[in-house]
Amino acid sequence: MKIIFSLMLCLLFAGCSSPLQVMVKDEEGRPIQNAEVYAISLSITSEPHLTNKKGIAHVPLFIGQQARWISVAKEGYAGTFFDTPKTKKIEVALKQEAQ
Amino acid sequence: MIFDHLDNALLYGGLGKRISIGLALLNEESVRDAAPGKYEVQGEDIFYVVDEYDTKPVDEGRLEIHRKYMDLQYIVSGCECIAVAPLEGLVEQVPYNGEKDLAFYDAAPSMSRLILKAGMFAIFWPNEPHMPCRIVEKSERVKKIVVKIRME
Numbered sequence: 001m002k003i004i005f006s007l008m009l010c011l012l013f014a015g016c017s018s019p020l021q022v023m024v025k026d027e028e029g030r031p032i033q034n035a036e037v038y039a040i041s042l043s044i045t046s047e048p049h050l051t052n053k054k055g056i057a058h059v060p061l062f063i064g065q066q067a068r069w070i071s072v073a074k075e076g077y078a079g080t081f082f083d084t085p086k087t088k089k090i091e092v093a094l095k096q097e098a099q
Numbered sequence: 100m101i102f103d104h105l106d107n108a109l110l111y112g113g114l115g116k117r118i119s120i121g122l123a124l125l126n127e128e129s130v131r132d133a134a135p136g137k138y139e140v141q142g143e144d145i146f147y148v149v150d151e152y153d154t155k156p157v158d159e160g161r162l163e164i165h166r167k168y169m170d171l172q173y174i175v176s177g178c179e180c181i182a183v184a185p186l187e188g189l190v191e192q193v194p195y196n197g198e199k200d201l202a203f204y205d206a207a208p209s210m211s212r213l214i215l216k217a218g219m220f221a222i223f224w225p226n227e228p229h230m231p232c233r234i235v236e237k238s239e240r241v242k243k244i245v246v247k248i249r250m251e
Binding site for chain 2: 044047048063069073
């Protein structure tokens with residue numbers, strides 16, 4: 001019984017701590033490096049997670065509570081945010097701001 | 100914005116019934132002892148969120164505003180800095196989203212800093228930019244209650 005309970009706890013923890021892969025691109029599909037990706041709950045915003053050369057950041061979704069929203073920002077682009085997806089990967093396209 | 104100790108909550112009774120309810124909630128042991136999560140008081144008009152987290156550097160943060168809800172932020176344990184700045188002149192980072200009642204602005208060079216210790220609270224009205232959960236001297240564990248009070 002204890003083993004089953006421990007396994008259930010492990011599975012629950014693994015589900016909570018599994019990071020979301022966010023790929024950030026511009027409108028032409030080019031990856032955006034150093035975009036800031038945040039996980040947000042009703043009252044907390046995570047630290048920024050920067051995208052790499054491929055435009056990818058891995059964002060933990062448990063920030064004291066489960067994140068409700070994800071926001072993406074990069075200077076020169078219009079920032080955005082959206083509901084935390086149920087999938088483990090998501091692509092986001094940022095629009096360049098008018099100069 | 101209001102920044103004070105909960106011992107002085109009665110001073111703010113004239114600011115409206117919902118704010119009084121919010122402040123009264125924080126005097127309840129069951130509320131302060133609550134586990135992290137969201138708790139409804141008057142449906143979506145008044146609810147509170149309990150969080151436990153480690154404070155983060157100011158330079159990793161950004162300012163946020165709400166337009167529909169007021170934030171009543173109360174520290175149960177630990178100590179944190181909340182940076183604040185007037186909305187005028189801030190650079191919008193993520194535009195306001197009405198469904199999420201949230202917008203973000205870049206950190207401002209001339210932000211003021213509130214230091215909240217256990218038992219202290221700050222109230223942020225709609226459109227008052229604030230950057231909560233920041234380090235005072237070194238990162239520490241904080242338990243906080245945020246009472247969300249609908250203002251519209």
